[in-house]
Amino acid sequence: MNQVQCIFPQGQTTPERVLSNPWYDKGFCEPNQYKAAIDRCKGGYESCELFIEIFSERARIEREYISNLEKWSAASIKEISQSKEFGTNKKAWIESIRASKEIGSTHGDIVQRLQENVIDKMVSYKKENYGKSILHVKKIKEFERDFEQAQKSWIKLLDKINKSRRDYQDAQRLLKKAETAEKIIESDRGAEEEQKSQMKLSVSTYKKQSEATRSKYQQNIEDMKNTRPNYENSMKEVLDRTHAFERRRLTQFKTLFAALHQALIIEKDSHLLTMTDLFNKSAAAHDAEKDIQWWNSHFGSDTNTAWPSFEELKD
Amino acid sequence: MSLFNRKYIAPPSSPIISNTTRIRSASLATNSAYGRGFFEPGAYSIVLKRCENGHDLAQQLADMFDERAQIELAYANQLRHWSYKWRNELSKSQEYGTNKKVWDQLATTGEPMAYVHSTLSASLSESLIPNLRQWRKEHYERYLLHYKKTKEFERDFLDAQKSWNKLLDKISECKSMYYSACKASKLASEAENKSIYYLACKSTKLVDDAESKSSGEQRKKLADKADVARREIIFTRTKYQQAINEAREQRPNYESTMKTIFERTQAFEKRRLDFFKETYDQYAKILEIATIDNSILKTMNANFKASLLVHDSLQDLIWWDQNYGTQTNSRWPEYEEYID
Numbered sequence: 211m212n213q214v215q216c217i218f219p220q221g222q223t224t225p226e227r228v229l230s231n232p233w234y235d236k237g238f239c240e241p242n243q244y245k246a247a248i249d250r251c252k253g254g255y256e257s258c259e260l261f262i263e264i265f266s267e268r269a270r271i272e273r274e275y276i277s278n279l280e281k282w283s284a285a286s287i288k289e290i291s292q293s294k295e296f297g298t299n300k301k302a303w304i305e306s307i308r309a310s311k312e313i314g315s316t317h318g319d320i321v322q323r324l325q326e327n328v329i330d331k332m333v334s335y336k337k338e339n340y341g342k343s344i345l346h347v348k349k350i351k352e353f354e355r356d357f358e359q360a361q362k363s364w365i366k367l368l369d370k371i372n373k374s375r376r377d378y379q380d381a382q383r384l385l386k387k388a389e390t391a392e393k394i395i396e397s398d399r400g401a402e403e404e405q406k407s408q409m410k411l412s413v414s415t416y417k418k419q420s421e422a423t424r425s426k427y428q429q430n431i432e433d434m435k436n437t438r439p440n441y442e443n444s445m446k447e448v449l450d451r452t453h454a455f456e457r458r459r460l461t462q463f464k465t466l467f468a469a470l471h472q473a474l475i476i477e478k479d480s481h482l483l484t485m486t487d488l489f490n491k492s493a494a495a496h497d498a499e500k501d502i503q504w505w506n507s508h509f510g511s512d513t514n515t516a517w518p519s520f521e522e523l524k525d
Numbered sequence: 526m527s528l529f530n531r532k533y534i535a536p537p538s539s540p541i542i543s544n545t546t547r548i549r550s551a552s553l554a555t556n557s558a559y560g561r562g563f564f565e566p567g568a569y570s571i572v573l574k575r576c577e578n579g580h581d582l583a584q585q586l587a588d589m590f591d592e593r594a595q596i597e598l599a600y601a602n603q604l605r606h607w608s609y610k611w612r613n614e615l616s617k618s619q620e621y622g623t624n625k626k627v628w629d630q631l632a633t634t635g636e637p638m639a640y641v642h643s644t645l646s647a648s649l650s651e652s653l654i655p656n657l658r659q660w661r662k663e664h665y666e667r668y669l670l671h672y673k674k675t676k677e678f679e680r681d682f683l684d685a686q687k688s689w690n691k692l693l694d695k696i697s698e699c700k701s702m703y704y705s706a707c708k709a710s711k712l713a714s715e716a717e718n719k720s721i722y723y724l725a726c727k728s729t730k731l732v733d734d735a736e737s738k739s740s741g742e743q744r745k746k747l748a749d750k751a752d753v754a755r756r757e758i759i760f761t762r763t764k765y766q767q768a769i770n771e772a773r774e775q776r777p778n779y780e781s782t783m784k785t786i787f788e789r790t791q792a793f794e795k796r797r798l799d800f801f802k803e804t805y806d807q808y809a810k811i812l813e814i815a816t817i818d819n820s821i822l823k824t825m826n827a828n829f830k831a832s833l834l835v836h837d838s839l840q841d842l843i844w845w846d847q848n849y850g851t852q853t854n855s856r857w858p859e860y861e862e863y864i865d
Contacts, residue, residue: 237855246849253619264611275600286589294578299798306805382863460838471829482816489809498798509571515562518772523707
């Protein structure tokens with residue numbers, strides 16, 4: 211049997227189309243078609259890796275954002291503290307920055323949930339289910355071996371059938387040839403008796419052979435028919451195990467998608483409530499009038515001015 | 526309190542300053558007007574400084590918001606890129622069925638969040654900051670090296686203080702004249718007293734050469750001198766007193782003039798403080814819109830939920846089985862008769 215080079219199915223969202231998929235349109239029980247199942251397992255493994263990669267990068271982006279916000283907050287607050295601003299205005303300015311920093315904390319929560327409930331879970335799932343041994347994933351190798359095992363005797367049987375078919379058909383061909391030759395010789399007046407009888411002999415030999423090969427062929431077919439249920443069952447059994455394996459994977463993905471959802475949603479995030487609270491408090495504390503008064507009493511018209519008074523000479 | 530025209534500024538000791546609030550203004554420590562009363566000459570300079578600071582502070586505020594806008598924009602862009610990149614990867618992958626579909630939709634959640642943050646950034650860059658810059662431009666028009674407004678205030682202050690300074694100088698002058706008159710008178714009195722003493726000594730025959738030291742003429746001269754000096758004291762004292770009185774009379778006028786100008790600077794500053802407050806409020810609003818009750822995020826949440834419902838492992842498995850599994854039509858070997 212020639213090995214078929216499998217070109218991976220072109221990725222599209224459901225439904226997948228046929229395109230150049232060599233696994234398509236062939237029956238599962240046909241030789242080597244189980245490889246589609248193996249490929250699915252491998253695909254599953256790669257999907258896990260892809261999942262981890264994608265969301266790790268997302269986490270990285272979030273972390274960068276958070277760190278930038280924190281740096282900005284710290285630097286800004288420092289600058290303002292050292293600036294020429296004064297009074298409640300200064301305080302409100304600083305508090306505004308503190309409040310807006312809460313968004314950083316919100317994203318910190320997002321990252322934490324993402325890391326713990328999504329990424330880490332996938333990493334451990336992958337480790338558990340796709341444990342590696344040097345070059346390959348153990349589980350997948352297992353499936354592959356089991357399929358091969360189930361198909362081994364079947365393939366031998368198919369080979370036998372093919373061979374016996376060829377033998378039979380060759381025999382038939384030879385028979386037909388001989389029969390034709392016999393007819394010719396029979397009708398040939400100039401032919402000798404020797405030839406005729408030899409021809410008759412070869413015809414009967416071929417006939418016998420043909421009979422023999424035919425019955426062998428038919429026998430093989432019968433054997434096949436008898437073995438078939440068994441074979442189908444063994445193949446199905448292995449396939450069902452791959453189905454279960456895949457089902458588990460799909461379920462895990464669904465669970466993690468839900469966890470991802472929870473990770474990203476900030477509707478009820480407490481930090482945002484804190485932010486609003488801080489903003490409100492700082493706005494309430496801002497008092498331009500108070501600042502003006504304070505400044506006035508330190509530098510303005512409320513300061514104690516020394517007014518000229520009569521100063522007697524002191525000794 | 527010592528003389529008006531102090532050259533050395535004593536460290537803060539007056540009760541007003543010791544009651545400073547917790548809010549520390551770093552500029553207090555280096556403030557040269559600190560410890561001086563507002564009406565004292567040149568003390569208004571701190572008011573001008575405050576006006577100028579307002580410009581710098583507005584600048585600082587704008588810069589700060591600008592940086593924030595940049596951070597948000599960078600984040601938004603990274604999210605967009607992430608969405609785009611991984612959806613691409615996903616489409617080329619082995620994934621299939623509803624699992625793939627749902628996954629693809631989840632990868633798009635980068636989009637709404639990116640949108641929210643780029644909107645936030647835009648609100649800052651295109652609305653809040655230009656507002657701030659515009660306000661600053663309007664209130665701090667430049668004129669050569671200074672701000673028009675501060676130049677105006679300075680001019681007005683100088684004007685108000687001009688005649689007052691002259692008065693202070695006059696007082697200072699009168700005072701020093703009075704003091705020198707006092708000193709001179711003291712010396713003259715001492716000289717006179719000395720000569721009287723010698724005269725007395727002469728009469729008691731205690732000191733011989735005291736005779737040579739004093740004569741009636743000299744004594745008279747000294748007495749006259751002392752007299753003149755005493756009269757001088759009275760004269761300069763009166764003058765000094767008058768100057769002080771004049772100052773006392775002028776004071777209310779001077780005070781109110783200075784105060785009027787000062788009130789204008791106060792109003793100018795108040796405008797700035799009010800504007801800053803407005804800006805803080807706007808900033809708060811922008812952030813709140815981006816995060817709380819945000820309609821984009823709400824939609825994202827709803828879409829998310831809907832996607833999850835679409836996920837159907839069973840359907841995916843069945844589909845696979847129909848296409849690659851046991852439900853596929855296998856060709857089974859059959860007896861094939863020989864055909865000529």
